[in-house]
Amino acid sequence: MADAGGTSGGGRVAGWGSDVVADALAALDIPYIALVPGASFRGFHDSLVNYLGPDGPQMIVCLHEEHAVAIAEGWARVTGRPMAVALHSNVGLMHGSMPIYNAWCDRTPVLIFGATGPVDAHERRPWIDWIHTSADQGALVRPFVKWDDQPGSAEAAVESVLRGYQIAATTPKGPVYICLDVGMQEASLQREVRVPDVARFAPGRPPAAAPDEVERAVDMLAAAHAPAVLMGRMSRDTADWQRRVAFAEALGAPVLTSIHRPPAFPATHPLHVLPVCGEWPSVAEADLIAGADLILSFDWLDLGGYLRGCIGTASTQKPPQARVIHVSLDHTMANGWSKDHYALPPADLALYADPDQVVGQLAAALGVRGCSAAAPLCPDALHNHTHWQSSVTPPASGADHAMSLELFAHTIAGFAASREVSFARLPIGWPGDACAFSHPLDYLGKDGGGAVGTGPGHSIGTALALKDSGRLVIGVVGDGDFLMGVNALWTAANLQVPVIFVVANNRAYFNDVRHQERMALTRNRPVENKWIGQVLDNPRPDIVRLAEAQGFAAEEVGTPDALIQALEAAELRFRAGQGTVIDARVGGY
Template sequence: MNETPVRISDGPVVWGSDVVADTIRALGYRYIALVPGSSFRGLHDSIVNHLGNHDPSMIVCLHEAHAVAIADGFSRVANEPMAVALHANVGVMNASMMIFNAWCDRRPMLIIGATGPADAHKRRPWIDWIHTAKDQGALIRNYVKWDDQPTSAEAAIEAVLRADQISRTAPHGPVYVCLEVEMQETALDREVKVPAVRRYAAPDSPAASADTLKRVIDILRTAKSPVLLFGRGSREIEAWDNRIALAEALGAVVMTTMHNASAFPTEHKLHVLAPVGERPDAAEAELLKGADVVLSLDWHDLAGFLSARCGGSQTQTPAAATIMHCSLDGYLANGWSMDHQALAAADVRVLADPDSFVAQLLAEIRGEGSWTPLATAADAGPHWALAAPLAPDASLPFNAEQLAFTASAFARDRDVTFARLSFGWPRSASRFTSPLDFLGKDGGGAVGTGPGHTVGAALALRDSGRLTIGVMGDGDYLMGVNALWTASNLQLPMMIVVANNRSYFNDEIHQERMAVQRNRPVENKGIGQRLENPAPDLIGLARAQGFEGGEPVTDVVSLRLELEKGAGIVAAGGRYIIDARIIAGYSDK
């Protein structure tokens, strides 16, 4: 719950950190997630005693990694950045994995750091020395869009304004401003103003040039079997509706991916296959090999995706279809990280925000008035979602597949947001009808992100009427479980479902592969992987953070009952944990 301070100062701004706090408020930040630290004690005081702990309100966390994960989860829903405060170099090091994950996810985020006195003569013995770095931003510079370390109040205002502008400019990403402690704690002997922040706002998302738009329209006009690949996109309902309208206007087959948040209704007749998973599928290969035009709208790893399904090897023998690729992602490529993936072949490169470009295409097609949608394979018969089983089969072993079908059936007639879905979730259980039904994976392949992402999503969805559920593996849950305390502290309604196979099972698969390759005993694949002796008490850990929970479930019927019970508790404003003890294994569906 947000804590309200007493006797807040309503006098003039007198400290360096006060103007930084005023700037953060003026930019519209609602929250700042943090673990308290002495390096930003000045800013902390300013938020409490100068701003009254609102706009932004403090989101107190038990670990810096959770603070960043919560901000990441919040932005996945809200389409706006949250602020985060990190304590000195040690806080940045704690949070660095989650910052990298936010970078790979292209999430906007304003990270405020701090360092000890730049003047060594003013450092406290021992502690200020170890919490001071000459270039603290170097710790994360390779996976933030921009960083700065201002040393005056005026420079700090400008740094925060610039950081906010850069973070909100597409392609989005985290930014870092490190505040020197003396700047924060020095009384001002001059007037320092926060300017009208609207004059420093981010620009509109870039659209395609007229020439590029014409080239794409000309190619689409003559296409016989086009495929639209919807990748990254916003949660705005207008953008969602535009994607549907474009596909229908073209009569083009649509593909989406489980890597990204829901971008198109999966049961639409043009979404002829289940969302793309981690492994290639024969039906996907057949569809893509038959396409004469592929329009990629910020599709993740386009080159790897096409080569895995169309044969060949990326740059050596790229797909034969005419490829048009709309993305701004190239602006963020650097030599340190390979998150930009393989280099995709493209006949037309569209340097534009994908949602803006979809709106442009739709306006152009509607403006012509004579565009006739193509007849597509979608008109030939039932598509995957109508044929695929939705109801779980209680006669089958209780595994990841049965858990997913049970959860999917439960969510069918409810407004549910899946903040996360566990590894091995079957594609055929992915029934998404709105942009908030699924918020995507962790793009950086980080660990322990699931709880924090779910808490952040629940914060953004508070009072929306939607039920926030995070479905995650036991390893992910255990690494991030302390993030749940923040949900209880804020009284956020939400539910966690743990797909508990009592193992780091993904690595069992890798060990099995090694054993087969080297002709060694496959039976040893679980050594060093199993979470047993003792098995962690997943429900007990959540209860310690303020959640309610029943007994572990081991079958479909019990899971269904627990989901209903949990939904009632969440509807009343509570938090619920379900330990679903499944047998190990992943689904191929």
């Protein structure tokens, strides 16, 4: 860490521009930097290796820039802190742009370093430096990063790193991009450049609601007979988790969570009356929302669209009858390019504050009013609601050639029930009644951008963050997702970071098969053609051999019993430090 006077730790004396960038990174105590090496940041690379040495972040070498960003995002999804990434020039940034967009949509902090140049055309080598230099490289990702910069001096680079970290880690969090000119990196320093005390530039505390707004919210809750609470984007912190439970018990209202986000409330709690919400509102969810007279939303993903889906309208012209308290800071991220601000939600009280801060304020206010779990504020809110687990019937095993997705999911959930498991990812169609989450790290959510290929990187980043925690890390991914990101597994093997992948292999881009089926039915065209352009066959990708080539153990299974046996064997390997891929045949093609 840099001391209060700003000198480098370890007796280092910066001699080059990139040394100063490395000093700033070390002062922030960032443990890892994921990268695919590139000549554009050769100066920075040298500073990390030969200047910082063991005082700097550990390098995570990747085989593709997409994996580097996805691993960093997976790590941040657990820790809530930015990890560093280095991307080579404009070409590396273009490779890495998709998972950067995912991090943006996920509101996940990532500190991304790029490089260009030399900006001075006189210094460019023939051919290669010209095609790897852009006039405004940050423009490639500016619509989906919180901030970008291209500092022109070593002094400016220090400020850029500190500002970038501060912005990335400030709620709502997100990725930032800092482009390092080759000329600045490789310039010999003829002066002292100091890194200040980074504690003076730390992110501030997330904002809370004004006291009068909290008072009004409590009054609205007290007047409600059938409130419903939607818990969306919230922290992984266990103290925040416990505070949410205490608040919900003091209120006594049903709570919903979504499979799009990591769990914000235990699905096994009596107040979580319905299964975890899936891709679209269920009939039971629609009935609950229709029967509510107050909806309290804590940064629910696409609140406006969700409410429209529940009440069966496609526009703002028919808002729900219930009053709405909307707690979110997400409007501050809207920029017009990406439409991830979603549908405009109605709000009778909009609290522009951090959701977990507001939970604490509301919990304190309810405590002052003498409320507790034994005497909830809304004692009749659970009328006619029974807990979803009381009616769960796992699907029976059929005579099919492959497991159904439902049977597959319940088999894995049954295995996890007696273990501390962190599901780094779950695939499309995973049933909500196979989500008995009871801890904030039981599941880390979907990819915010709805892309394909990030599942392996996210799972590896999650495993890196949870290494030595004792938690079993499982990434359940689709075959398309796995095949696009399979060589990310080499990085996990190289780092000796174990992770278990279970591939839901339906041997097709099955989500799009269903879209083609819908088109054919709508247009009165042959439904049997829905498979054309979708099937992964002839030859069938050999997932087992692809996994083994990356240093993983692997096997193929096709029945629930075989899946359980494979998971038990994978757990033993995981405890011994080796990763496993299970290629599970599920219903589909």
